[in-house]
Amino acid sequence: MRDSSGHRWFWRGAAMAVLGLVVLTACERGGREHVKVQGGDAERGRKLLAQYQCGSCHAIPGVMGARSTAGPSLETFARQSYIAGHLPNYPEPLVRWIVDPPAIHPGTLMPNMGVSPADARHMAAYLYTLQ
DSSP, rough: OOSSSSSHHHHHHHHHHHHHHHHHHHHHTTTOOOOOOTOHHHHHHHHHHHHHTGGGTTTTSSSTTOOOOOOOOOOGGGGGGGGTTTOOOOOHHHHHHOOHHHHSSOOOOOOOOOHHHHHHHHHHHTTOOOO
């Protein structure tokens, strides 16, 4: 069906095609939308990851010198289902993990680096940008 100008149906069809592509793209990326960390500043978090020398164990894209393979790569952190294989990958568990990993999983090789909860929020915000 067309209206008198024919443009209305064209634009509806185009909008539906774009919506379909967005949905397919989300599914190809694991279906996970960008996770927001309340109170987190991703750019500040990127700098804090360098300051706390997280790259001495992890490869972290965008963080200077973070190329180690001693720990898992954080290259696609936002798409991972679990944190350290145990915690659901959501902001609050991640912040708690960054603050004190041994308190959550005794025996983990990830040390308590003395990260404050505020700094952990910023670091988490950056990690969720890594698709």
